[in-house]
Amino acid sequence: MCRHLAYLGVPVSPAEVLVEPPYGLYRQSWSPRMQRHGTVNADGFGLGWYAEGDPQPARYRRAVPIWADENLADLARVIRTPALLAAVRSATAGTAAGEAAAAPYTGDGWLFSHNGAVGGWPAAAGELAALLAPADLLTLEARCDSALVWALLRRRLRAGQEVGDALAATVGEIAAAVAEQRQVARLNLLVTDGHVIAATTWGDTLFHRLELGRSVLVASEPGDDGPGWTPVPDRSVLLATPEAVTVRPLTTAAPRVNTTGAPRVNTTAAPREDRIR
Ligand code: GLN
Numbered sequence: 030m031c032r033h034l035a036y037l038g039v040p041v042s043p044a045e046v047l048v049e050p051p052y053g054l055y056r057q058s059w060s061p062r063m064q065r066h067g068t069v070n071a072d073g074f075g076l077g078w079y080a081e082g083d084p085q086p087a088r089y090r091r092a093v094p095i096w097a098d099e100n101l102a103d104l105a106r107v108i109r110t111p112a113l114l115a116a117v118r119s120a121t122a123g124t125a126a127g128e129a130a131a132a133p134y135t136g137d138g139w140l141f142s143h144n145g146a147v148g149g150w151p152a153a154a155g156e157l158a159a160l161l162a163p164a165d166l167l168t169l170e171a172r173c174d175s176a177l178v179w180a181l182l183r184r185r186l187r188a189g190q191e192v193g194d195a196l197a198a199t200v201g202e203i204a205a206a207v208a209e210q211r212q213v214a215r216l217n218l219l220v221t222d223g224h225v226i227a228a229t230t231w232g233d234t235l236f237h238r239l240e241l242g243r244s245v246l247v248a249s250e251p252g253d254d255g256p257g258w259t260p261v262p263d264r265s266v267l268l269a270t271p272e273a274v275t276v277r278p279l280t281t282a283a284p285r286v287n288t289t290g291a292p293r294v295n296t297t298a299a300p301r302e303d304r305i306r
Pocket of ligand 1: 130
């Protein structure tokens with residue numbers, strides 16, 4: 030499955046975060062060290078980033094392997110950004126090829142990536158698709174399980190759910206629907222609005238590295254062998270800023286989404302929170 034990462038903090042070039050680390054996302058496209066499913070991530074890649082003062086991100090995505098792109102080196106060197114999210118893709122069988130299916134997906138100021146698969150897609154996903162309004166279905170970014178996952182998450186964010194709760198509820202909802210079809214979903218989700226990084230672990234690896242007050246990195250696997258990388262337990266929800274990282278167990282109860290706009294009472298917040306500084 031794919032590898033992804035998100036960064037928040039002092040402005041950096043994407044090259045510093047993606048390309049220069051010896052085992053960084055660039056190298057993870059052909060030689061990931063911890064990937065649990067699949068071998069290489071050569072079915073495209075994407076970078077999304079925020080310019081300071083602009084809440085809408087920019088994206089650069091291609092369908093080619095990241096190492097085959099002629100333009101990324103220059104872009105990655107000259108861009109400066111306080112917030113980015115990037116992914117290298119190993120396409121799930123039956124999904125579309127092409128840059129429209131390469132993460133990050135976007136909308137409402139968010140950047141989103143999915144490391145995993147909705148088992149049995151598309152046949153097993155009918156019940157999930159039925160949760161979406163026709164307009165959401167018709168504007169899916171790609172014919173890809175991850176586009177459906179993003180649309181389900183976005184529906185909750187638009188209804189006013191807090192991002193960690195929306196992520197937990199989305200994972201619970203998808204995992205339950207797919208299990209009913211005797212399939213398995215892997216749902217490592219990663220999202221940012223340029224101010225907070227939120228992520229789930231549900232079937233694959235995830236790490237964070239906090240330099241307190243300076244930066245935070247959340248990545249499928251460490252980009253180097255240096256100190257500070259902290260593994261996130263499977264089935265967790267993570268929230269990260271340069272000030273703090275919180276990780277809590279992901280419970281699977283999925284509250285119904287209230288599409289009239291008012292946030293519902295949160296039933297997915299786990300009682301215990303680990304605050305890591
Ligand atoms: N299912 C997603 C896709 O096809 C993500 C795949 C992955 O994690 N490798 O792009």
